[in-house]
Amino acid sequence: NAGVTQTPKFQVLKTGQSMTLQCAQDMNHEYMSWYRQDPGMGLRLIHYSVGAGITDQGEVPNGYNVSRSTTEDFPLRLLSAAPSQTSVYFCASSALLPGGKLFFGSGTQLSVL
Amino acid sequence: KQEVTQIPAALSVPEGENLVLNCSFTDSAIYNLQWFRQDPGKGLTSLLLIQSSQREQTSGRLNASLDKSSGRSTLYIAASQPGDSATYLCAVYWMTTDSWGKLQFGAGTQVVVTP
Numbered sequence: 412n413a414g415v416t417q418t419p420k421f422q423v424l425k426t427g428q429s430m431t432l433q434c435a436q437d438m439n440h441e442y443m444s445w446y447r448q449d450p451g452m453g454l455r456l457i458h459y460s461v462g463a464g465i466t467d468q469g470e471v472p473n474g475y476n477v478s479r480s481t482t483e484d485f486p487l488r489l490l491s492a493a494p495s496q497t498s499v500y501f502c503a504s505s506a507l508l509p510g511g512k513l514f515f516g517s518g519t520q521l522s523v524l
Numbered sequence: 525k526q527e528v529t530q531i532p533a534a535l536s537v538p539e540g541e542n543l544v545l546n547c548s549f550t551d552s553a554i555y556n557l558q559w560f561r562q563d564p565g566k567g568l569t570s571l572l573l574i575q576s577s578q579r580e581q582t583s584g585r586l587n588a589s590l591d592k593s594s595g596r597s598t599l600y601i602a603a604s605q606p607g608d609s610a611t612y613l614c615a616v617y618w619m620t621t622d623s624w625g626k627l628q629f630g631a632g633t634q635v636v637v638t639p
Binding site for chain 1 (some may be wrong): 528539555556558560565567568569570571573613615617623624625627630631632
Protein backbone atom coordinates (compact mmCIF):
# COMPACT_ATOMS: atom_id res chain seq x y z
CA ASN A 412 0.00 0.00 0.00
CA ALA A 413 1.85 3.11 -1.25
CA GLY A 414 -0.24 5.75 0.57
CA VAL A 415 0.78 9.28 -0.46
CA THR A 416 3.63 9.52 -2.96
CA GLN A 417 5.51 12.73 -3.67
CA THR A 418 8.05 13.39 -6.40
CA PRO A 419 10.74 14.59 -6.65
CA LYS A 420 12.36 14.27 -3.21
CA PHE A 421 14.87 17.04 -3.92
CA GLN A 422 14.90 19.89 -6.40
CA VAL A 423 17.11 22.91 -7.04
CA LEU A 424 15.71 25.75 -9.14
CA LYS A 425 16.97 29.10 -10.32
CA THR A 426 14.94 32.20 -9.62
CA GLY A 427 12.21 32.59 -12.22
CA GLN A 428 12.02 28.93 -13.23
CA SER A 429 8.76 27.03 -12.98
CA MET A 430 8.15 23.47 -11.91
CA THR A 431 5.49 21.04 -10.74
CA LEU A 432 5.60 19.01 -7.57
CA GLN A 433 3.70 15.78 -7.98
CA CYS A 434 1.43 14.16 -5.38
CA ALA A 435 -0.54 10.95 -5.79
CA GLN A 436 -2.54 8.88 -3.32
CA ASP A 437 -4.02 5.42 -3.74
CA MET A 438 -6.46 5.48 -0.81
CA ASN A 439 -9.37 7.06 -2.70
CA HIS A 440 -9.27 10.10 -0.39
CA GLU A 441 -11.39 13.08 -1.36
CA TYR A 442 -9.41 15.62 0.64
CA MET A 443 -5.87 16.51 -0.47
CA SER A 444 -3.67 19.40 0.57
CA TRP A 445 -0.24 21.00 0.21
CA TYR A 446 1.82 22.37 3.09
CA ARG A 447 5.17 24.03 3.36
CA GLN A 448 7.36 23.58 6.41
CA ASP A 449 9.84 26.25 7.40
CA PRO A 450 12.09 26.29 10.50
CA GLY A 451 10.34 27.86 13.47
CA MET A 452 7.09 28.41 11.54
CA GLY A 453 5.54 24.96 11.56
CA LEU A 454 3.42 23.75 8.67
CA ARG A 455 1.41 26.25 6.69
CA LEU A 456 -1.37 25.34 4.28
CA ILE A 457 -0.85 26.42 0.66
CA HIS A 458 -3.85 24.98 -1.21
CA TYR A 459 -6.32 22.21 -0.67
CA SER A 460 -8.95 20.22 -2.55
CA VAL A 461 -12.12 18.54 -1.34
CA GLY A 462 -12.62 16.50 -4.50
CA ALA A 463 -11.91 16.37 -8.21
CA GLY A 464 -12.49 19.79 -9.75
CA ILE A 465 -12.71 21.59 -6.39
CA THR A 466 -9.76 23.52 -4.97
CA ASP A 467 -9.35 26.41 -2.57
CA GLN A 468 -6.62 28.60 -1.14
CA GLY A 469 -4.97 28.07 2.18
CA GLU A 470 -2.89 30.40 4.33
CA VAL A 471 0.00 31.05 1.90
CA PRO A 472 -1.23 30.54 -1.70
CA ASN A 473 0.67 33.29 -3.51
CA GLY A 474 3.09 32.01 -6.16
CA TYR A 475 1.49 28.57 -6.30
CA ASN A 476 -1.18 27.03 -8.48
CA VAL A 477 -3.09 23.75 -8.17
CA SER A 478 -5.66 21.73 -10.06
CA ARG A 479 -7.43 18.47 -9.31
CA SER A 480 -8.55 16.57 -12.38
CA THR A 481 -8.64 13.13 -10.73
CA THR A 482 -9.20 11.84 -7.20
CA GLU A 483 -5.67 10.39 -7.10
CA ASP A 484 -3.50 13.34 -8.19
CA PHE A 485 -2.98 16.83 -6.82
CA PRO A 486 0.02 18.59 -8.41
CA LEU A 487 1.44 21.85 -7.08
CA ARG A 488 2.86 24.31 -9.60
CA LEU A 489 5.39 26.99 -8.85
CA LEU A 490 4.79 29.66 -11.45
CA SER A 491 8.01 31.67 -11.16
CA ALA A 492 10.26 30.41 -8.38
CA ALA A 493 11.61 32.86 -5.80
CA PRO A 494 14.18 32.32 -3.01
CA SER A 495 11.33 32.78 -0.48
CA GLN A 496 9.86 29.52 -1.77
CA THR A 497 12.86 27.55 -0.53
CA SER A 498 11.19 25.11 1.85
CA VAL A 499 10.12 21.53 2.43
CA TYR A 500 6.78 20.76 0.80
CA PHE A 501 4.38 18.11 2.02
CA CYS A 502 1.28 16.68 0.44
CA ALA A 503 -1.38 15.20 2.70
CA SER A 504 -4.70 13.46 2.21
CA SER A 505 -7.67 12.43 4.29
CA ALA A 506 -10.74 10.29 3.79
CA LEU A 507 -13.00 12.38 5.97
CA LEU A 508 -14.23 15.93 6.04
CA PRO A 509 -14.07 17.72 8.30
CA GLY A 510 -10.95 17.04 10.30
CA GLY A 511 -10.12 13.44 9.36
CA LYS A 512 -6.88 11.59 10.06
CA LEU A 513 -4.20 13.01 7.79
CA PHE A 514 -1.77 10.89 5.78
CA PHE A 515 1.42 12.64 4.65
CA GLY A 516 3.87 12.07 1.85
CA SER A 517 7.60 12.01 2.55
CA GLY A 518 8.16 15.56 1.31
CA THR A 519 10.02 17.49 -1.36
CA GLN A 520 13.00 19.62 -0.35
CA LEU A 521 13.12 22.61 -2.70
CA SER A 522 15.94 25.12 -2.96
CA VAL A 523 15.57 28.25 -5.09
CA LEU A 524 18.84 30.02 -5.86
CA LYS B 525 -6.68 34.60 16.25
CA GLN B 526 -6.51 30.83 16.54
CA GLU B 527 -3.01 29.73 17.53
CA VAL B 528 -1.36 26.50 18.61
CA THR B 529 1.70 26.50 20.84
CA GLN B 530 4.04 23.71 21.87
CA ILE B 531 6.43 24.26 24.74
CA PRO B 532 9.22 23.33 25.12
CA ALA B 533 10.66 23.38 21.62
CA ALA B 534 13.06 20.60 22.59
CA LEU B 535 13.72 18.21 25.44
CA SER B 536 16.01 15.34 26.25
CA VAL B 537 15.17 12.47 28.60
CA PRO B 538 16.95 9.28 29.65
CA GLU B 539 15.62 5.97 28.37
CA GLY B 540 12.83 4.57 30.52
CA GLU B 541 11.53 7.91 31.70
CA ASN B 542 7.95 8.93 30.83
CA LEU B 543 7.59 11.68 28.23
CA VAL B 544 5.09 14.49 28.69
CA LEU B 545 4.50 16.76 25.69
CA ASN B 546 2.27 19.82 25.81
CA CYS B 547 0.04 21.51 23.26
CA SER B 548 -2.01 24.63 23.97
CA PHE B 549 -4.56 26.40 21.77
CA THR B 550 -6.28 29.76 22.00
CA ASP B 551 -9.84 28.96 20.88
CA SER B 552 -11.57 26.22 22.86
CA ALA B 553 -14.27 25.61 20.21
CA ILE B 554 -12.21 22.94 18.49
CA TYR B 555 -13.54 20.11 16.32
CA ASN B 556 -10.67 17.73 17.01
CA LEU B 557 -6.93 17.52 17.70
CA GLN B 558 -4.25 15.28 16.20
CA TRP B 559 -0.80 14.34 17.41
CA PHE B 560 1.86 13.58 14.81
CA ARG B 561 5.38 12.20 14.82
CA GLN B 562 8.00 13.43 12.35
CA ASP B 563 11.36 11.72 11.87
CA PRO B 564 14.23 13.70 10.29
CA GLY B 565 13.78 14.03 6.54
CA LYS B 566 10.44 12.25 6.64
CA GLY B 567 6.78 13.14 6.48
CA LEU B 568 4.39 13.27 9.41
CA THR B 569 2.70 10.19 10.84
CA SER B 570 -0.58 10.57 12.68
CA LEU B 571 -0.37 9.03 16.16
CA LEU B 572 -3.67 9.87 17.80
CA LEU B 573 -6.78 11.83 16.92
CA ILE B 574 -9.06 13.12 19.70
CA GLN B 575 -12.55 14.38 18.92
CA SER B 576 -13.82 17.39 20.85
CA SER B 577 -16.26 15.17 22.76
CA GLN B 578 -13.47 12.90 24.03
CA ARG B 579 -11.20 13.39 27.04
CA GLU B 580 -8.44 11.01 25.97
CA GLN B 581 -7.22 8.50 23.43
CA THR B 582 -4.79 5.64 23.92
CA SER B 583 -2.63 3.57 21.61
CA GLY B 584 -0.05 1.26 23.14
CA ARG B 585 2.41 3.35 25.18
CA LEU B 586 0.82 6.58 23.94
CA ASN B 587 -1.95 8.43 25.72
CA ALA B 588 -3.31 11.81 24.69
CA SER B 589 -5.61 13.88 26.87
CA LEU B 590 -7.75 16.85 25.92
CA ASP B 591 -9.01 19.64 28.16
CA LYS B 592 -10.93 22.08 25.98
CA SER B 593 -11.84 24.44 28.80
CA SER B 594 -8.19 25.15 29.52
CA GLY B 595 -7.12 24.93 25.88
CA ARG B 596 -4.64 22.11 26.42
CA SER B 597 -3.72 18.66 25.21
CA THR B 598 -1.00 16.46 26.62
CA LEU B 599 0.72 13.52 24.94
CA TYR B 600 2.16 10.96 27.34
CA ILE B 601 4.65 8.37 26.15
CA ALA B 602 5.31 5.72 28.77
CA ALA B 603 8.72 4.13 29.33
CA SER B 604 10.49 6.07 26.58
CA GLN B 605 12.90 4.32 24.21
CA PRO B 606 15.62 5.69 21.92
CA GLY B 607 13.32 4.89 19.01
CA ASP B 608 10.89 7.50 20.34
CA SER B 609 13.38 10.23 19.40
CA ALA B 610 11.59 12.44 16.88
CA THR B 611 9.70 15.71 16.60
CA TYR B 612 6.13 15.60 17.85
CA LEU B 613 3.57 18.03 16.46
CA CYS B 614 0.00 18.71 17.42
CA ALA B 615 -2.62 20.08 15.06
CA VAL B 616 -5.96 21.57 16.03
CA TYR B 617 -8.98 21.59 13.72
CA TRP B 618 -11.62 24.29 13.99
CA MET B 619 -14.84 24.43 12.02
CA THR B 620 -15.43 27.67 10.12
CA THR B 621 -18.48 29.19 8.48
CA ASP B 622 -16.73 30.36 5.31
CA SER B 623 -14.59 27.36 4.36
CA TRP B 624 -14.00 23.68 4.99
CA GLY B 625 -12.48 24.36 8.39
CA LYS B 626 -9.06 25.36 9.62
CA LEU B 627 -6.25 23.05 10.68
CA GLN B 628 -3.48 24.80 12.59
CA PHE B 629 -0.18 23.10 13.46
CA GLY B 630 2.08 23.78 16.38
CA ALA B 631 5.80 24.19 15.69
CA GLY B 632 6.58 20.89 17.40
CA THR B 633 8.69 19.56 20.27
CA GLN B 634 11.95 17.84 19.34
CA VAL B 635 12.53 14.87 21.63
CA VAL B 636 15.80 13.02 22.22
CA VAL B 637 15.77 9.85 24.32
CA THR B 638 19.27 8.99 25.47
CA PRO B 639 20.27 5.34 26.10
